[in-house]
Amino acid sequence: MSTEKITGAVVRYLDAVANGTADDIAACYAPDGTLEDPVGSEPRRGHAAIREFYAGLAGARRRTELLAIRVAGDSAAFHFHVRTELADQTFEVEPIDVMTFDEEQRITSMRAFWSPGDMRVAR
Amino acid sequence: MSTEKITGAVVRYLDAVANGTADDIAACYAPDGTLEDPVGSEPRRGHAAIREFYAGLAGARRRTELLAIRVAGDSAAFHFHVRTELADQTFEVEPIDVMTFDEEQRITSMRAFWSPGDMRVAR
Numbered sequence: 001m002s003t004e005k006i007t008g009a010v011v012r013y014l015d016a017v018a019n020g021t022a023d024d025i026a027a028c029y030a031p032d033g034t035l036e037d038p039v040g041s042e043p044r045r046g047h048a049a050i051r052e053f054y055a056g057l058a059g060a061r062r063r064t065e066l067l068a069i070r071v072a073g074d075s076a077a078f079h080f081h082v083r084t085e086l087a088d089q090t091f092e093v094e095p096i097d098v099m100t101f102d103e104e105q106r107i108t109s110m111r112a113f114w115s116p117g118d119m120r121v122a123r
Numbered sequence: 124m125s126t127e128k129i130t131g132a133v134v135r136y137l138d139a140v141a142n143g144t145a146d147d148i149a150a151c152y153a154p155d156g157t158l159e160d161p162v163g164s165e166p167r168r169g170h171a172a173i174r175e176f177y178a179g180l181a182g183a184r185r186r187t188e189l190l191a192i193r194v195a196g197d198s199a200a201f202h203f204h205v206r207t208e209l210a211d212q213t214f215e216v217e218p219i220d221v222m223t224f225d226e227e228q229r230i231t232s233m234r235a236f237w238s239p240g241d242m243r244v245a246r
Contacts, residue, residue, distance in 0.1 A: 077200060078219070113200035115194050
């Protein structure tokens with residue numbers, strides 16, 4: 001798989017996180033894809049569990065920005081910024097995510113590296 | 124394990140890559156630690172194989188700089204710059220590495236995300 005195709009899949013994922021529904025984001029994953037966010041937590045598997053994870057974003061204004069990406073084989077590691085504006089609080093964090101992809105550039109696994117101390121909260 | 128301890132272990136590793144011998148770098152790893160650089164290549168296991176990997180750095184002027192780090196549980200993902208000056212060529216690359224650590228902050232696994240296209244070569 002090419003670096004360009006994997007980079008494109010990451011860009012589409014970040015666009016879905018910023019502008020899509022939970023269904024749109026889950027559709028970036030393979031049907032039995034896994035999500036571990038943050039690393040060390042119990043992984044979620046499959047579209048229903050993944051959709052549930054992102055459902056909290058509904059109604060929030062969101063913004064994402066890709067800061068750096070490195071592709072190796074069928075995997076990518078990327079540093080990005082995500083800002084989530086809820087009614088009374090705004091969250092900002094710049095995780096480093098690691099993803100693997102299938103032949104159709106669907107996410108087969110996602111692992112998000114960040115600690116609670118990396119999260120900035122503004123009212 | 125604390126974020127500070129893991130960050131300290133990454134800083135010591137990057138210092139060893141810049142200023143240490145292959146033995147110094149291998150000593151940052153647990154005895155049965157693994158190294159996969161780049162991701163997708165056959166992993167090396169244990170101090171002898173790891174020392175051999177870094178032996179090519181002997182005699183090269185090296186510089187490393189930590190650009191970003193995120194810690195989660197006993198793992199870290201970090202973006203860094205490494206410049207290696209050989210007699211007739213200089214290599215520069217900014218990989219994203221993922222490491223896991225044991226209780227003594229020794230590296231139990233290292234996976235380096237980068238592609239050949241990320242490497243800059245100057246004569």
